Amino acid sequence: MKGAHVVYSEKLSISEAQKLVLLSQWLPAKYQKGKAHDATLSAIEHLGYVQIDTISVVQRAHHHTLWNRNRRYLPEHIDQLTQQRAIFEYWAHAAAYLPMRDYRFSLFRKQAFKEGRLRHWYNHDRALMEQVLERIREEGPLMAKDFSGASNNSKGWGSKPTKQALECLFMQGDLMVSERRNFHKVYDLTERVIPIDTDVSVPSEQEYARFLVTQYLRANGLGRVSEMTYLLKGLKTAVCGVIDDMLEEQTLVTIEVEGHHYVACLGAIDQLKRPISRTKAVILSPFDNCLIQRQRLKMLFNFDYLLECYVPKEKRQFGYFCLPILWAGELVARADCKVNKATATLEVLHLALEPKLVEKAAFMEAIEQELQQFARFNACDTFKIIRVTP
Template identity: 60%
Template sequence: MNSLSISEARKLVLLSQGLPAKPQKGSAYDKSLLAFKRLGYLQIDTISVVQRAHHHTLWSRNPDYQPQHLDQLVKDKLAFEYWSHAASYLPMDDYRFSLPRKLAIRSGAQNHWFKKDPKLMDSVLKRIASGGPLMAKDFESKLAKRTGWESKPTKQALEMLYMQGDLMIAERRNFHKVYDLTERVIPSHIDTSVPTEQEYARFLVLSFLKAHAIGTLNEITYLLKGVKAQVANALSELLESGEVEKIRVTNGEYYVRPESLALLNQRLSRKTANILSPFDNLLIQRSRANSIFNFDYQLECYVPAAKRKFGYFCLPILWDGRLVARADCKVNRKASKLEVLHLFLEHSLKAKDAFLAALEQELQAFATFNQCGGYTIEKTSTTPY
C-alpha cells in the first residue's frame, strides 16, 4: 500500500477541488461550467449574510464568476436542482443517478418530511400540466393552524411531486422555485434509465473520488440513506479491478483513483488566500476537514448567540495549502461595505505578514463580488488553541 504525507494528501484534495483557482482559457461562463462539473454538486443555501453559498463556492474556483451563471446553467439545461446530501445543483448529465432516491420516495421506501396527499398532489400536477410552470404562491391554500414553521398544503404537494420526480425546478424567480413537469424540463438526449444498485454505487464512489481525491467509506456515503453496503461492495470490486486503490496517510487509510495521484506532479499555488463558504464542498464534512486539515470548524449561525465562539457567519480561509484563519463577515448593504466583524488567526499560522498581505487582496476581491466598494476589519485575534 502506497503512503502519502498529510501535506501531499492536502495537495491532492485541493487540486482535485480546483483550489486555489488557476488561470484558465475560455469565457467566464465556460469556466463556471468547468468548475461546476469538477465539483459534481453545489449545495444551495438561503442564508444571505454574504453572497449565497452556491454562488460563493463557484466564485472561489472562478474569480470571473457572475451569479447569473447558475441561472444560465439551468436555462441551458446543463444543471438541475435536486437532493445530494442536501438541496443542490447537480450536473444534468448525472440526472439518472437522482432516480434511486426519487423512486424510493415515490414507493414509500424512503420517507420525506412532508406527508403525501394523493388527491391534492394529483390536482396540483394536472394544473401545471395544463397551465404551465407555477410557483407555490400561484396556489391558494390555507393553513389550519399557523405556528411559524409549517408550509401550506399545496407547497407540500409541490415538494412531494418534486422529490418523487414528477416535477422539476425549471428556474428560480427572486429565489422562488418555479415548478414544471419533468418531461418538459429534462433534455431529450439525457439518459433517464434507472441505474442498477451496482451502477449507482460505482457512481457514488468514482464521482466522490474524482472531486475529492481521497475518501473513506463514511465520507463517500455522507448523509446518504441505505447505500453503505452497496458502496462497500462497489469499493471491493473497484479495488479488484484496479480502478481504485488504497492509500495510507498519516491520519488513516483512504481510497483513491490511481490517476489522481498524478496531481502530485502539479504545482499548488500557496501565495493566494481563499475565503470559503461554510457550505463549500471542501469542508462541508466537518470531521473530514478536521482530519485532513486539522481545522475544527462549526457554523455558528444555528448556535445561540451567547454560546458562539467565532460569530454568526464565520468563513474559513485557505492559504499556503492549509486552513489558517476564519472571518466573521457581514455585508453592510446600506454602506456598501464588507464588514469583517472579527478575524481569527489559527494559533499554528506562521508568516503572518505574508498571509495578511494575501488576505488583503482576497478581501477586496470578495467585497467586489459582494457588490461592496470596500471592506473593514473591526477586530483581529488569535485562536486560543
C-alpha cells in the same frame, strides 16, 4: 473493504493528502480558457453538485463556492445554465445544483421516494399531489404562491399543504424546478424541463454506487465509505462492494494517511506533481464542498469548524457567519463577514487566526488582497476589518 483484493497501496504525509484534496477541489482556482459561463459549468460538473443555501449576509453559498473555482463567475451564470438545461436542482446531501449530464443518477433516489423506500419529511397527500400535478400539467409552470390554501404557522417553513405536495412531487421526480424568480422555485413537469435526449433509465444499485464512488473521488482526491455515503441511507453495503470490485480491477488504490485508510482513483497521486499556490488566500463558504463534512475536515486539516449562525449569540466564539480561510495549503483563520449595503462595505466583524498560523505578516498581506476581490464579488466598494484575534 475486505482487503483481499488490495494490490497497490501508497502512504501519504498529511501535507501531501491536503494538497491532493485541494487540487482535486480546484482550490485555489486557476484560470480556465474559454467563456466564463463554460468554466462555471465545468466546475459544477467536476464537483458533482453545489449546495444551495438561503443565508445572504454575503453572496449565497452556491455563488460563493463557484466564484472560488472560477474567478470570472457571475451570479447570472446559474440562471443561464438552468435555462439552457445544462444544470438542474435536486438533492445531494442537501438542496443543490447538479449537472444535467448526471441526471440519470438522480433517478435512483427519486424512485426510492416514489416507492416509499425513502420517506419524505412531509406526509404524502396523494389526492392533493394529483390535483397539484394536474393543474401544472394544464396551466404550465407555477410557484407555491400560485396555489391557494392556508398555512399552519406552527409547522414552520413550507407548511402550506400545496407547498408540501409540490415538494413531494419534486423529490419523487414528477416535477422539476424550471427556474427561480427572486429565489422562489418555479415548478414544471419533468418531461417539459429535461432535454429530449436525456437518459431516463433508472440505474441499478450497483451502477449508482459506482457513480457515487467515482464522483466523490474525482472531486475530493481520496475518500472513505462513510464520506462517499454521507447522509445517504442504505447504500453502505453497495458502496463497499463496488470499492472491492474496483480494487480488484485496479481502478482504485488504497492510501494511508497517518494510520487512516482511504481509497483513491488509480493515478490520482500523480496530481501531486502539479504546483499549488501557497501565497494566495481563499475565503471559503461554510457550505463549500471542501468543508461540508466536518469530521473529515478535522482529520485531514486539523480544523474544528462549527457554523455559529445556529448557535445562540451569547455562546458564539467566532461570530454569526464565520468563513474559513485557506492559505499556504492549510485552513489558518476564519472571518465573520457581513455586507453593509448602506455603505457598500464588506465588514469583517472578526478575523480569528488559528494558533498554527506562524507567518502572520505574510498572511495579512494575502488576506487583504483576497478581501479586495471578495468585496467586489459582493458588490462592495471597500472592506473594513473591525477586530482581529489574537
